[in-house]
Amino acid sequence: MLTYQDIRQNVNTMPIDLNDLIAALRRGDLVPYLGAGALAGVVDPATNAPIPADSHSLILAMNQGQPMSPRLMWEFSRAAMNVELKRGRGAVNRFLNETYGQRTWTRSVLHDWLATLELHYVIDINRDTQMQDAYADRPHTLICGIARLGGTDNRFRIHAYDGNQYHLVEQDAVDPDLPILFKPLGSPRPEPTYIASDADFVDYLTELMGGFGLPRFLKSDRVGRQYLFLGLRLTRDTERMVLSDITYAAGEPTGWALIPDPTDKERRFCRTKGIVMIEADIPDLLQRVGLTSSVSSPEVNCQDV
Numbered sequence: 001m002l003t004y005q006d007i008r009q010n011v012n013t014m015p016i017d018l019n020d021l022i023a024a025l026r027r028g029d030l031v032p033y034l035g036a037g038a039l040a041g042v043v044d045p046a047t048n049a050p051i052p053a054d055s056h057s058l059i060l061a062m063n064q065g066q067p068m069s070p071r072l073m074w075e076f077s078r079a080a081m082n083v084e085l086k087r088g089r090g091a092v093n094r095f096l097n098e099t100y101g102q103r104t105w106t107r108s109v110l111h112d113w114l115a116t117l118e119l120h121y122v123i124d125i126n127r128d129t130q131m132q133d134a135y136a137d138r139p140h141t142l143i144c145g146i147a148r149l150g151g152t153d154n155r156f157r158i159h160a161y162d163g164n165q166y167h168l169v170e171q172d173a174v175d176p177d178l179p180i181l182f183k184p185l186g187s188p189r190p191e192p193t194y195i196a197s198d199a200d201f202v203d204y205l206t207e208l209m210g211g212f213g214l215p216r217f218l219k220s221d222r223v224g225r226q227y228l229f230l231g232l233r234l235t236r237d238t239e240r241m242v243l244s245d246i247t248y249a250a251g252e253p254t255g256w257a258l259i260p261d262p263t264d265k266e267r268r269f270c271r272t273k274g275i276v277m278i279e280a281d282i283p284d285l286l287q288r289v290g291l292t293s294s295v296s297s298p299e300v301n302c303q304d305v
Helices: 005-011 015-028 053-063 075-086 089-101 107-116 130-134 200-209 216-221 235-246 264-275 282-288
Strands: 028-033 106-108 119-123 140-145 156-161 166-169 182-183 225-232 255-258 276-277 294-296
Touching: 015 225, 015 282, 028 182, 053 075, 075 089, 075 200, 106 107, 107 130, 107 282, 119 130, 130 156, 130 264, 140 225, 156 216, 200 235, 200 264, 235 264, 255 264, 255 282, 264 276
Parallel strands: 028 119, 028 225, 119 182, 140 182, 225 255, 255 276
Antiparallel strands: 106 294, 140 156, 156 166
C-alpha cells in the first residue's frame, strides 16, 4: 500500500510517481475511480463526434446542441432537473438510454488496459458501458445506483454476470471472489437506471450518507482502501459529495488524483480529503505502459453485446 513517505521520496519526479501508481494498480493496492475524462477520445465511428461525458457536453447533447441558460449550464444535474420538470423524468432517461445504450462508440484504451489488470474493484461514475463491455468476457458483479424508487431503502441494484448475461441478485448472494464494477450514477445495461437530476442526487446522496447507498460487503471492504482518481475534475459539488461518501473510511492518504492544471478549488478539496494531486493526465499514465492513443478499434453496438 502506498504511503505519504512513498510519494515524498519522488515528489519532484512525476514519471517515477506514475510508475509507482501503475505498480500499485497492478498489485491491487489502488482502486481506479473513473470520471468523465476517462472517456476522452471516445467517438462515434460514423461521425467522429465525441461521446458526451462531462457536464457541459451532456447538456448540449440533451438540448439538441443548443446551450441552456448560464445557471443551467453550470451542471448537468441542474439542466436535467429543468428538463424533468418540463417534460418528465422519462425524457432524461430516454436521452441517456439513446446516448449510452443505443449508439456505437469506439473503445477506450484506458478501460481496455484496466480490464487486463484483473482488478477486484473499479468505480466508474460515468453512465456509459465501456467497463462493462471490457468485462464482457468474464463473470463479475455489477452494482448500479438507483434513486427515488419505492419499496426499498437501498439505493443500489446488484446484478451478477455469468459470462453471458446479467441476473438480479441480493447482496447476500454475491460471490466475493468475483470482480466488482460499481456504477454509482447508473448504466443502460442490464436495466436502465440513472442518477441524473438534482432530485435524483438529493435522494441518492441522502441515502448514501445514511448507509443505504452501498451493499454491506462494499462498506466493509472499503475500510483502509486507497484510490486512483482518473479523468475526474473536482469543481462540481455533486461529484465531490459522491466521492466523499463512497471513499469514506479510506486509507492515508485517501488516494492520488491525476489533474492537469488544477484550480484552487480542486487543490483545497484534495487537501481537505487527503488526496495527493499529481499534475498529469490519463495520456501520461498510458504512455508509461506503452499506450499512446486514447482510442482503439470500434466497439460493437451496445445492444449487440
